[in-house]
Amino acid sequence: MERKEISKAVLKRLPGYLSYLKTLNVQYISATTLANALGMGEVQVRKDLAAVSDGGRPKIGYERKGLIQDINSFLGYDNATDAILVGAGKLGQALLGYSGFKAYGLNILAAFDAKPAVSQVDGRPVLPMAALEDFCRDNNVLMGIITVPTPAAQQVCDRLIGCGIQAIWNFAPTHLDVPAGILVQNENMATSLAVLSMHLQAKMKDEK
Amino acid sequence: MERKEISKAVLKRLPGYLSYLKTLNVQYISATTLANALGMGEVQVRKDLAAVSDGGRPKIGYERKGLIQDINSFLGYDNATDAILVGAGKLGQALLGYSGFKAYGLNILAAFDAKPAVSQVDGRPVLPMAALEDFCRDNNVLMGIITVPTPAAQQVCDRLIGCGIQAIWNFAPTHLDVPAGILVQNENMATSLAVLSMHLQAKMKDEK
Numbered sequence: 001m002e003r004k005e006i007s008k009a010v011l012k013r014l015p016g017y018l019s020y021l022k023t024l025n026v027q028y029i030s031a032t033t034l035a036n037a038l039g040m041g042e043v044q045v046r047k048d049l050a051a052v053s054d055g056g057r058p059k060i061g062y063e064r065k066g067l068i069q070d071i072n073s074f075l076g077y078d079n080a081t082d083a084i085l086v087g088a089g090k091l092g093q094a095l096l097g098y099s100g101f102k103a104y105g106l107n108i109l110a111a112f113d114a115k116p117a118v119s120q121v122d123g124r125p126v127l128p129m130a131a132l133e134d135f136c137r138d139n140n141v142l143m144g145i146i147t148v149p150t151p152a153a154q155q156v157c158d159r160l161i162g163c164g165i166q167a168i169w170n171f172a173p174t175h176l177d178v179p180a181g182i183l184v185q186n187e188n189m190a191t192s193l194a195v196l197s198m199h200l201q202a203k204m205k206d207e208k
Numbered sequence: 209m210e211r212k213e214i215s216k217a218v219l220k221r222l223p224g225y226l227s228y229l230k231t232l233n234v235q236y237i238s239a240t241t242l243a244n245a246l247g248m249g250e251v252q253v254r255k256d257l258a259a260v261s262d263g264g265r266p267k268i269g270y271e272r273k274g275l276i277q278d279i280n281s282f283l284g285y286d287n288a289t290d291a292i293l294v295g296a297g298k299l300g301q302a303l304l305g306y307s308g309f310k311a312y313g314l315n316i317l318a319a320f321d322a323k324p325a326v327s328q329v330d331g332r333p334v335l336p337m338a339a340l341e342d343f344c345r346d347n348n349v350l351m352g353i354i355t356v357p358t359p360a361a362q363q364v365c366d367r368l369i370g371c372g373i374q375a376i377w378n379f380a381p382t383h384l385d386v387p388a389g390i391l392v393q394n395e396n397m398a399t400s401l402a403v404l405s406m407h408l409q410a411k412m413k414d415e416k
Contacts, residue, residue: 016358019398020358075406079409091308094302098299100299143404143408149227185400187400193377195391196351196377198284200351
């Protein structure tokens with residue numbers, strides 16, 4: 001179907017529908033059933049699904065497999081994105097070894113590190129930084145994942161952009177400056193932990 | 209120092225300062241130096257540091273180690289939080305094996321799974337769900353990490369709250385309903401990947 005403009009809020013809900021739909025074993029499912037199962041508003045679910053699929057039929061609903069395909073396709077999960085990862089420390093290695101990303105269309109080809117401590121993780125090579133430029137060019141890589149320590153993050157980011165990277169998934173807890181047209185998606189686990197930890201501290205203080 | 213109210217924006221910047229400060233080898237550092245090094249505004253850095261530490265001295269700046277301690281303490285990183293993880297699949301195991309969390313004061317005591325495929329990860333036990341209630345009570349656990357598939361997430365969440373859990377780190381790509389006073393921090397990697405992937409799709413369309 002024709003691609004529509006879609007809000008980030010809708011985008012955030014789509015993986016939830018997808019994940020639930022995959023667990024079902026029915027041929028058809030209506031927006032109402034889906035809304036009830038996920039504890040969401042029926043109108044919202046109806047609108048969300050209409051934005052990504054035109055397979056809905058009155059009184060019957062959506063063919064489940066077709067709907068899964070439409071959401072997958074909309075989110076780009078069916079179109080594997082090749083990526084490289086820079087910073088093969090503990091977090092980098094954990095991400096490299098996480099097979100679940102394949103379901104989301106992410107294919108990490110290789111990792112790079114200033115001082116590689118291992119030569120591969122789950123069959124994916126860990127290469128020295130000197131090999132970065134050639135690898136990106138040879139494999140036409142457009143996505144980079146940054147898992148280096150904060151002080152190295154901006155420099156790595158600049159170098160990735162020099163290699164033609166267009167989208168950066170940043171796990172370093174710092175802001176990255178990038179030119180217009182390059183997208184940075186920050187994944188700040190340290191901040192998440194701080195938010196949770198502060199909540200607990202406040203809780204324990206209240207109880208005293 | 210007396211705990212001040214602090215905005216989430218400040219909270220998001222603190223881990224960045226901390227990470228950078230740890231890499232230095234100087235005794236004192238000024239807000240100006242820090243701002244320049246991180247490419248941030250001097251006024252903002254000055255305000256942020258003043259909010260978490262009263263160690264700043266005119267013309268000298270902050271004693272680096274003291275400042276690290278103050279930020280650590282403010283973020284709760286020096287006060288290890290015991291947590292349990294539910295859902296020992298690929299992502300759960302990756303988190304369980306990620307030693308970097310210790311630096312952020314997170315201590316995952318054990319994992320629980322409906323059908324444990326392994327008995328331990330890096331010395332931390334993976335237990336059947338039936339053991340959840342007793343374990344939480346015996347260890348006075350207040351934080352729970354959810355890495356189960358979406359359809360199981362709300363049920364697991366309810367069960368954790370029944371166990372006395374006050375703060376939930378949710379990696380399932382779905383909204384969780386919780387009573388007032390319980391904090392849920394969502395870590396939606398699937399959404400991040402969708403955002404990145406859509407950016408790349410739009411890029412490639414533009415180039416055609």
